[in-house]
Amino acid sequence: MEKTLAEEIGAWLLSEMDSRPKKRSTTYLLGKHWEVLPDVWPPDPVTRLFTTWLPFTAGSRFLEVGCGAGMTCVVAAQHGCASVVGLDINPQAAENTLLNAQRHGVSDLVTAYTSDVFDALDSSAKFDMIFSNPPQIKMAVGREHSMGAEAAALDPGFMMHRRFFRHVGEFLAQDGRIYMGANEAVGDAPELERIAAEAGFVGRKLRTEPVQIPAALIGLTPAVKAAADEHGILSLDVSMFEFRRP
Structure with missing residues (x-):
């Protein structure tokens, strides 16, 4: 049976992660160098888009669920957020976030914890902005994955999305906003x-922008070729949604 476009892209993303050198490295985005530890999903053009789209407010309390290498947490602190917390199920990602906070001079504002969704937070914690770019690849329920890089990409049955919205209200300030990335x-x-609606939140699509990828990088399978334009380019829409209480 032929794979769908989503399955082909998902397999490519995981193969890209598997092929990365298993050593500490750096990447360059938003005019800065970022440390990337082994088995941490590196900041990429989608990370850049979401980070620049977020409406950071001076003095606000910011939480990122799935902080990865910590680029968004660092930028939040640099844009005036009074406190920044990063959570990630991957212990190396939490460490990576602290490394980049130190590298860019905001370690006094940024804290990071190893956490399965909100598990590491104190029950009294409240945030004005909660952001997540969750695992996007909606695999079948029962698909196993590791707790490292694959956990940043795969969400069997969208179960992580469901857990997020089931508990996010406990940590959202009364007039707070939730921002979530989506790869359509x-x-x-x-x-x-x-x-989100089932959990009692009203949502809207805040921004959408295509990210272009040469189809040959993924592999010229039937699904990929059918989606590519005449120049062999895939144009993949990524969006940011905003959610709030009614």
Whole structure:
């Protein structure tokens, strides 16, 4: 059976991660160098888009669920957030976030914890902005994955999305806002909106922009070729949604 476009892109993303050198490295985005530890998903053009789209407010309390290498947490602190917390199920990602906070001079504002969604937070914690770019690849329920890089990419049955919205209200300030990234090529934006609505949140699509990838990088399978333009380019929409209480 031929794979869908989402399955092809998902397999490519994981193969890219598997092929990365298993050693500490750096990457360059937003005019800065970022440390990347082994088995941490590196900041990429989608990370850049979401980070620049977030409406950071001076003095606000910011939480990122799935902080990865910590670029968004660092930028939040640099844009005036009074306190910044990063959470990630991957212990190396939490360490990576602290490394980049130190590298860019905001270690006094940024804290990071190893956490399965909100598990590491104190029950009294409240945030004005909560952001997540969750695992986007909606695999079948029962698909096993590691707790490292694959956990940043795979969300069998969108179960992480469901857990997020089931508990996020406990940590959101009364007038707070939730921001969530969505890759509409490999994810399921309509289901994301349904899950949020079932949890009592009103949502809207804040921004959308295509990210272009040469189809040959993924592999010229039938699904990929059908989606590519005449120049062999895939144009994949990524979006940011904003959610709030009614």
